Amino acid sequence: MNTQVLITAQLEEDPPVLMNRQLRPDDTRRGSLSRFSDATWDLSPGVFEDHSTMISLNFEVFPEHWRQDVKTYFWHLINDEKIRPLPAGPVEALPSLRTIAFVRPHLLRLITWFETQGIRSLDKATPKILDALLGDLSETDLTYAQKRHILTETRRLWVYRDVVPVSMQLPAAAPWHDERAYDLLGRPPQKRENRTPRISDGTLAPLMGWSIQFVENFADDIVGSYHQYLELIKNEYRHRPVESEQLQASDRKQRLRRTLAALKKADVGLPGRVLADGTREVRWQHLGRLARGPGHSFPKFDSKMIARSGLPIDDNAYLTVPCSAMLDGELWRGRFLAWDEIISLTTHLQTACFVLLTYLSGMRPGEALSLEQDCLILDSKTGLWAVSGIQWKSAKNTNGQKAAEGQQRSVPWIVHPLAAEAVRILTKLSSGRLLFPNSLRPRAIRGLNSPDNLRAGTARTSSQIGTDLVRFIDWVNDYCTSNNRKDSIPADPHGRVSPSRFRRTLAWHIVRRPRGLVAAAIQYGHVATYVTQGYSGSYASGFPDELGFERWLERIDNVQDVEEYLNNGGHLSGPAATELEQRTRLATAKFLGRTIPTRRQANALLSDPTLQVFKGAGMHCVYNQTTALCSRNDQGPALGECRSACSNIARTDGDINELKEMVAELNDDILAPPIRYQRAQLVASTLTKAIHEHESNQNDD
Known part of the structure; x- marks a missing residue:
């Protein structure tokens, strides 16, 4: 029985898509893994990066004539354990699941081109036809990188010709032999500037200043109120265990009486809201949270007790942890933080920690977002702070291949004390394993919940933290406008402040401004000393390459x-x-x-x-x-x-x-x-x- 017959028989049994891939041990979908026959394959259970987004393959986009054979090819890309070096390609390695997901759009363009030429079997792809493909690529509006990827995927398809169906088998001669992409496409139109623009000084200085303000000044107020939020939300129906006790009327009244007395002592009114006509109404649900009782029953059974308290109705539903942080001689946010704003303010604090951590350490965004509890280390001999973590890029297993599960760093990052303080605050905010959890809102234990099968990891993604940065800057600028402040954060000339720009900006400042200042008078030279010591100074980190x-x-x-x-x-x-x-x-x-x-x-x-x-x-x-x-x-x-x-x-x-x-x-x-x-x-x-x-x-x- 030849290889093709064996493969066909194997695939007819509808095997799991991730049959030979290591799976996350904590993934809840192991019993519902994608099978070969599915129209869409979910690859996320085999992705270990907690900050990763969902990775999937949708085959409905391929022409129906090619669809089944394309699925066979991708199944081998995922499960074939034979190393297949590409002609004129990079170092030998098995493709990662993320790489395989990137193959799809380029393979689709390739298949579509053959389809438009009336070629429905790739064994017809003679050197003349492949040269015609090159000619047509040169006339398209695709970027140089997209054209190069199409050539790479043609060659990748060729090295799998012994296991793919006949319609996907390219001729025996290697496509374009060993000619490199720039020999076939010409030199890329490159500039000498770094493709990742640094953050301008005009934007960076106030951004750093406000991040430090949150971490050093506002953090205690936000963390204290956030912890009260976590306690109070347990009293909501969706977060309360089904088997929780039913309050007797006497217990309900006693709890309400204590709550009213506590509000009066704290000089806080009844939680309320201002209506469109200017009048106020009580927010009974929040009063129920504070009293650990059924808020909806208070107006019906306890209205007299509430009236006798003499408490006015506030304009919002406030938490009762008093604020103490001062800004220019006044409380930065009033005496108490509101229930409605605590999650957004806590997210802003988390974002400020991210800014300080990435800019003052040289970490990649994914490395920071994957940090776990107990990652902060103080070297008692040197007095330096260090952060340990998992390395994903360049992580290799014993066979020299990419380690899907990552590797613990042998040497940690050496970080500035402000970055260490950011880690300590993140530790206070997170009750789980990760310092940057996907959500700061606790998951309800009954009722409707957001789906949990969108991706494998539970950390915030780079895209989410990028949105958080935009919202943080917007909040600061609104705050400055409302309080007539001059230290707003101007827009960066190069556009949105994305997470990947902090690492490049740090390298620029270390090289170009060795005697300059970071906001709050942190010398760049001082930061450079921290960053280039320890792990960040080793070539495994990639940061010395950034500096070079x-x-x-x-x-x-x-x-x-x-x-x-x-x-x-x-x-x-x-x-x-x-x-x-x-x-x-x-x-x-x-x-x-x-x-x-x-x-x-x-x-x-x-x-x-x-x-x-x-x-x-x-x-x-x-x-x-x-x-x-x-x-x-x-x-x-x-x-x-x-x-x-x-x-x-x-x-x-x-x-x-x-x-x-x-x-x-x-x-x-x-x-x-x-x-x-x-x-x-x-x-x-x-x-x-x-x-x-x-x-x-x-x-x-």
């Missing part, structure tokens, strides 16, 4: 600026002026216009001699290790320790303008103590001499 890539972009920007300056007749001065011009011309010829490298390639190219030029304060360091006065190692210059006598210094007109500003500041400091003033004058004299030499040589030119 950002440094590459900085160097190329610098080359371009100096090149433009020289082409416009700019003058250079200083002992390294000639060397700076030579390196700039060589780097321009060598790198400008070059296809953007990968992050690892950028890191390697940073050692190129022509790129060893660093912009400092009032000068350019044309670094030469043997002559540098600031540093004698291979780590590059210490720009904060630059000495005026160093032979590596060169200056442009822009540098001279910076020196003039420094001299003006030094001369203005006339009230400084004598010793410091004399030192300042010496420095000013040295800088003035550099200015004079630059301008004198410029006039000579």
Whole structure:
């Protein structure tokens, strides 16, 4: 019996779709796993990332003639345990379920093209026809990436030709042989900028400021009220056990009496709402929550007791945990938080924690969203805070293949104390395993519930946290408008502040603004020290690649600026002026216009001699290790320790303008103590001499 017959017989038994895949141990759908005959396959039970969205395959989109054979192909993609390297492809690996889900739209485009050509069996796909496919792709409006994916899926289909049905079997010769995508499609139209835009300083500074405000100032008020919310909601019908006791009338009255007395003592009125005509009515359900009794029965049986209490009707239903956080000398949100706003405020606090955690650690969004309880560690010897977690990207099993269940990090992230405080607050907010649960509302124990089979994980997704960020910024801006504040968060020029932008922004600030400030006066250099220690500094984290890539972009920007300056007749001065011009011309010829490298390639190219030029304060360091006065190692210059006598210094007109500003500041400091003033004058004299030499040589030119 040949292979195809065996496969057909196996599939006729309608096997599970995830027959050879590891399943989540806590998944509740194991008894209803998708079968081969289903029109849609749910792959989520085999996805271990808690922050993952639902992953599924819908085969109804394929032409009916191809549908069954396409399903057979995908079943083998999922369950075939043989490693099948692609021609001109990446490192050998079994495709992950997420990769397989990404195959579908590109395979659909491929199948649709063959269908429009009247080709209903892929064994007819001769080299001439495949070249025609390339020609048609070049004329479509698809992006370069989409075209490349179609080529990849053609080759992936070819390597499975021994197990797929005849109609899906490409000819024996490998499609396009070993030619790479850019040989077939041409070089991609790439720019040298990072595709993920950094968050602008104008947006980041107030965003960080308000995030810190929530974590350091508002958190106690929100956490206290949220915990009361969790206790009170247990008194609602949907959250109360079916077998809970039925209150006797005397117990109901006693509880209500105690509640009314407590409200009066706290100077809180009856929970209410303001109607359209300006009158107020009692919100009996919330009074029932507070009294742990049936709120609907109070107006019928206990109206006299309520009237005798003399309590007014409030404009809202308030929780009774008093607020204490002050902002500009006043309570930030009134004396109490309202029942209706506590979930949104708690979500805003959770979002603020996410901002601090990701920006001050360099974590990927998914890594932060997958953090669990007890992940925070304090090293008693160094005093540094660390966060442990599960690594998904680059996680390998003993066979060298992707570990679907992830791996515990061998070395944790080293984080800033503010990020550690964010983790502590998240721990207080979460009663479950995850620090970023999908919902802060407790799940009802009876009545209607939202479906629980949408995805495997129970953490917040990147998409959800992205929406949370938008709502957080909107809340801050509304708050600023209502309170006439000037520190609102302006819109970012590059659009929505997405979760993935924090990691790139941190890398940019570490490289470009080493002496700058994060909101609340956290030095970027300080943050850089934390982030680049421990796990975040290892290549498994990917963050050093981010830094290398950002440094590459900085160097190329610098080359371009100096090149433009020289082409416009700019003058250079200083002992390294000639060397700076030579390196700039060589780097321009060598790198400008070059296809953007990968992050690892950028890191390697940073050692190129022509790129060893660093912009400092009032000068350019044309670094030469043997002559540098600031540093004698291979780590590059210490720009904060630059000495005026160093032979590596060169200056442009822009540098001279910076020196003039420094001299003006030094001369203005006339009230400084004598010793410091004399030192300042010496420095000013040295800088003035550099200015004079630059301008004198410029006039000579």
